[in-house]
Amino acid sequence: MNRLLTTLILAGSASLAQADMATRAVDYHIDGEVFQGLLVYDDSVTAPRPGLLMVPNWMGVTENAAKKAWRAAGSDYVVFIADMYGRHIRPADAAQAGAAAGAVKGDTELMRTRVNAALEVFRQEAAELLDTSRMGAIGFCFGGTSVLELARSGTALSSVVSFHGNLDTGLPAQPGAVKSPVLVLHGADDPYVPPQQVADFEAEMRNAGTDDWQLLSFGGAVHSFTDPTANLPGQAMYDARVADRAFRQMRLFFAETMALPVPDTSR
Template identity: 55%
Template sequence: MKRVLGVMVGLLALTATAKPVQKPVVYELEGTKFEGVLVYDDAVKTPRPGLVLVPNWLGVNEPNVKQAVLVAGKQYVIFVTDLYGQGVRPKNPDEAAKAAGAVKGDRKLMRARVNKALDVLRTEGKAVGLDAKKLGAIGFCLGGTTVLELARSGAPVAGVVSFHGGLDAPLPAAEGALTAKVLALHGAEDPFVPPAEVKGFEEEMRKAKADWELVSYGGAVHSFTDLDANAPGQFQYDAKVAKRAYLAMNNFFAEAFAK
């Protein structure tokens, strides 16, 4: 654990004076209750950009909230999104696959839920130093797929970053509809995102006339930012690639929020 924290602390410049707050937030959409977590450093008094963070298929759990704390640092107000519903917390891959499949199989539902999370970030962030003019989204694995759907929906965000997310598009973006900048961070050897899917994503972005970038990391497979991923050739943490990816994210948002 010390090694893990050391890597992330160095990567994201989280200082020893940080006072991270993790505030549970219950909200409702179409009769279903959800529970996300608002993450911010209450020692920072100046306005900061806000990010919707959509976690991997395990949803809102302790490791994913800790990840949000480290990403937030002093730079961002983050809302960790609940895609599944209050109390739906997968405990193993089988449960995660079932919960994730229900959302991934219905892209309209996925879009509605992540757009609701964006609304919650706007509302809840007002009192904690959110700069509501600077909003974005990041996601990991299933979450990466989700933030791309947020962008495709035309949501008013400056940019979205997908970490090892799916790139398929059952509902492709129409020309001019995708106003957010897009950064897709992809493992070149990811067995779950085949070359044909990557090519399809590139073609979609071109047709949509989007402001987009795809970074393909050689040697990386799925879940390259997930510290617990340890299935060589399938799911595998890669410290070098993770560091590059987080730096790419911060540089991307520095540009996206500069305007």
């Protein structure tokens, strides 16, 4: 696989405002098409760290996605933000994002191919930074859906966490397929993930023969509760309290599944 590696150190960027945050853009190919993901990590840490593949929301690889990766990872993890659309598709608004995300979500095999390819690129391109025995995946909204497909595809990771992602799928997990512990962080009042979809997901996990899954519903929360830009009351709305709780649950889950020290969950 031919890849062009571009290094972008944004530690001094006022817009990102993080002294130790570094990013590195990574070009890669899937079936002849060029994609560009983004590594996010603390470049002051020299020891290998666990890795988190992150699939962002439907806006794709953006500065906001990098900020969210930094919030999730800090100095404890290396994050690779996967490109699910292709390097030349960067949605400018919700309409373009909906079209791009819909094209991928509507083809479950394509979604699984792209998210698994991004994971392999991550392992190769960040090998010097990673403790590859501790690898997880996180996703937000469309990205939450994507990492659940990663788990359904049979990829074995230390853990997979979905934040306010859709739970339906075109290819339900087959018995024995799910090999990764799964945590779903869900808004109890999310209108895009109705109770029947939640019930169907629970039945799917049981039918898949795995008991290492959790679904945590946050009362009063709707879609996009971790996204500070979400502002559609009753539909997609940021909730700072729920976001803090969700990130704490993620860190505790990783500590358990990756055999890490119990983290300071106050941040």
